Amino acid sequence: MKKHNYSAGPCILPQEVFEKASQAILDFNNSGLSILEISHRSKDFVAVMDEARALVLELLGLEGKGYQALFLQGGASLEFLMIPYNLMKIEGKAAYLDTGTWASGAIKEAKPFGETVIVASSKESNYTFIPKDYSIPADADYFHCTSNNTIFGTQMKSFPETNVPVVCDMSSDIFSRTLDFSKFDIIYAGAQKNMGPAGTTLVVVKEEVLGKSGRTIPNILNYEQHIAKESMYNTPPVFAVYTSLLTLQWLKNKGGIAAIEKENESKAALLYAEIDRNSLFNGVVATEDRSFMNATFTLKNIEHQETFDALWKAAGISGINGHRSVGGYRASMYNALPIESVQVLVDVMKEFENKIIK
Amino acid sequence: MKKHNYSAGPCILPQEVFEKASQAILDFNNSGLSILEISHRSKDFVAVMDEARALVLELLGLEGKGYQALFLQGGASLEFLMIPYNLMKIEGKAAYLDTGTWASGAIKEAKPFGETVIVASSKESNYTFIPKDYSIPADADYFHCTSNNTIFGTQMKSFPETNVPVVCDMSSDIFSRTLDFSKFDIIYAGAQKNMGPAGTTLVVVKEEVLGKSGRTIPNILNYEQHIAKESMYNTPPVFAVYTSLLTLQWLKNKGGIAAIEKENESKAALLYAEIDRNSLFNGVVATEDRSFMNATFTLKNIEHQETFDALWKAAGISGINGHRSVGGYRASMYNALPIESVQVLVDVMKEFENKIIK
Structure with a gap:
């Protein structure tokens, strides 16, 4: 009996994605090879990566607007670290909205980098609402928020207007609703809700916000490095990217x-x-x-x-x-x-x- | 026609692994669910993670010797960063053997952390041999080497005797030959050669070498955090871990x-x-x-x-x-x-x- 799968993530993906992914493990693109054994530098996989990156921007309405899409590893939890490394200036300041467990995790990882201002928090009420009246320091290097809080079941219905770069963890609701995505400077999301299997992280970044932190950024954590290498700075999680592409194609075909x-x-x-x-x-x-x-x-x-x-x-x-x-x-x-x-x-x-x- | 696949990695895995992995995407353990849609906290997947971690130690002969096996993300390239974060003391010193591209990458990522001593290098001859006569500073926080150099085709046949912790990148030859693995304090390996598909990194760490760097280690890069959470500090790459387990089981069954x-x-x-x-x-x-x-x-x-x-x-x-x-x-x-x-x-x-x- 097929289950009604309400898992919070990893979660259900379209049945046709399961079928195509299963088939590609036996024979990918009639190549005589499994998707698991092909080189990430092979022509067939480079085409997968290129299409997946382009399709993300197309679906989000961000084509030609100065954004790059990356498929990385490490989950949103590694982005908690990459964000301050890439954006927070030395002796800088970052503003965070605390709406739950994941926001708190992001704050914890940013703290050693500089001043982290918590602009508002609903912690006292066990995160049962989204704080709405707060102001973002004009001198912050960025503002960080979590669009949807899986654990508590809250979701930001609107986002603050601000002149500082806006970073949003959309792990659990990306591709689920229309937004003006061009209001965000960095969007990141673990794949394992609406995009694919656990094992890859989508990062959508407006290039102009990079290169300003003045820090020595480790290569593997540097968005500019990943962009320069077209999301192949090191071996990408081939299967997770391929399965994400299948899911993105399914979404496009649905409208x-x-x-x-x-x-x-x-x-x-x-x-x-x-x-x-x-x-x-x-x-x-x-x-x-x-x-x-x-x-x-x-x-x-x-x-x-x-x-x-x-x-x-x-x-x-x-x-x-x-x-x-x-x-x-x-x-x-x-x-x-x-x-x-x-x-x-x-x-x-x-x-x-x-x-x-x- | 099935290919003779000599890919340098991602590479060929056993045919039975492809078949079982393909099947698990349609129905995992007769659960009515795909391996791609189950929670990583589900009983079935916790069992996969536990067995995979135990089997690594069993195959390496490291059971009961103070080691922990972790399945992380980010590839060997993220380990290049995690090693100095976890082991290099403030104003400390690390010793590296330079045997090729990957060793150089590891050195580059360690440099901002302290003094990195290159004990020997075969760079001048385009890495066509493994340097053998070198000494490791007795006050180094660790010695780092690469056991096999995929690009150049060289392999360390012996390892130096030293009193400092030994860290080895075994990405491209782990599980391929018998060694006294207890001579190493940290072994890491991207899965995509002898262990599984791209998308997970094996780290085998002797617990006693941790907790001594005196650094503020980001949570997501802290081996102690990953050990405390039994390799589930954040959502693991479920499918890559499962497929690695299948490959490890195949290896065990072969002897x-x-x-x-x-x-x-x-x-x-x-x-x-x-x-x-x-x-x-x-x-x-x-x-x-x-x-x-x-x-x-x-x-x-x-x-x-x-x-x-x-x-x-x-x-x-x-x-x-x-x-x-x-x-x-x-x-x-x-x-x-x-x-x-x-x-x-x-x-x-x-x-x-x-x-x-x-």
Whole structure:
């Protein structure tokens, strides 16, 4: 039985991507070779890398606007370090918005580089909302934020206007909604939500913000080096890049971000409506900050947990246990999750209510 | 037609690994989920990571000797940076043996951290031999060497005796030959030769050498952090780790490193004998330093290149063009390359000689 996979990431990818990736491991492009055994310098793989980098800019509407797309390694956690190395001046200052675990991780890694100003934080309320009234120091080397907070289920619906470079960790909602991406100077994202398997990190960088930190940047952490080598400074994670390309092609064929955004809105509307309607559940976060990717909710009465858990497991649902720092449930509805899976969960929630209330 | 794949890396892996990896993308462990969509915190994947880490130590004979195995990201190139961060003291000193491109890359990344002493270099002769008479400063924080030089085709047959911690980049010959691995304090290796697909880096570290540098080490670059989190400090490259486990299991089933070493010796003996016998070829490097993984050779008469290239291409051989910094040919004979493929190349070399000399 195929599962309804609500995993928070790594997460579901399109079925056609699984099939093509599986086939490429046996024979890539009728080459007689597996995608796992080809040189990253081979003509076939260079074409994959070039197409993937171009397609990212095309989907984000950033073609010809001075941006470069890179497929790196190390996850968002390595970007937490690369950002200050590349952007924070010596004795410089960086501004961070603290909206959860990942934002905190980024702040921690930046601290040894200079003054890190936390412009606002919702930590006191266990990150159940996105702070909105804050000001960004005009002399900051950059402003850093996290667009979607997987663990808590909040999402930034708007972004501050500022004259300093804006850096955004979009790991868990990139390619899921239309935004004016040209308002960001660096966007980064671990692949393992809406783009591909774990093992590659997308970095989209406006070239003009680089080369100004005055630091000695280690080669492997230097965006300018990666750009100069066309994202092949060292051996890239070939399979993860190829599978990301397959997912990006799937998205383009669906109509791009605008088309998937409509589906994501429908899925989120369906689930949040049920969370609000159903007498046995509470939503966890402020309504206006609800993530369209990760919906967090709890039982009003914890004694019903066993009954509910048995029901969703029997329905083939997996991966909806909440993160340990929040508890309850978290339904992650990334791009590739079909609305039919959301309907199955909603039906289970209704069935559960009938069973308890009857 | 299945190719005889001599690629220098990413390179051939065992056919059964391709088949199992391909299947796991459609359905992993009969879970109804693809290996690409499962959580890295799932019971099934935690088991993969634990087994892979344990199997590395078992195959290297390092169980119960104070070592930890980690599957990280970023390739050997990120280890070039992690080594000085973790081991070089403030105002410290590190000793490097310069045997080629990768050693030079490691030296370059270490330089900003302190005094880097190059104990010996074969750069003047384009790295055609391994320097042997050198001394390692007794006050160095560590000694760093590269066991096998993929580009030039040289390999260290012995390692210096020293009281300082020994760090070795074994990217291109780990698991290929028996060594007393307990003489090394840190071993690292990009997966994409003898262990798995590109996208994960193996680090084997003796815990007692850590925690002494006195530096503020970024979390993501701190081996102690990765050890504390059992190689899941952040989302690991799930598929690359799984495929590495499949390859390690294949190696164990073959009889481990001692068994594969015999095969590798036979393959190398077969090819080098032909390089030496055949009147049309020259070996590139000093005979005693010849790599059993990468054999480099050139045509005595460059005018015959077209003829030779046509012959090996017709035989289904791929990936034997030499690196641009050496020229000529490079036949990489990693663990998974069958001796039958080596025989095909040797036959082509003989056929070529017959054709030219006739």
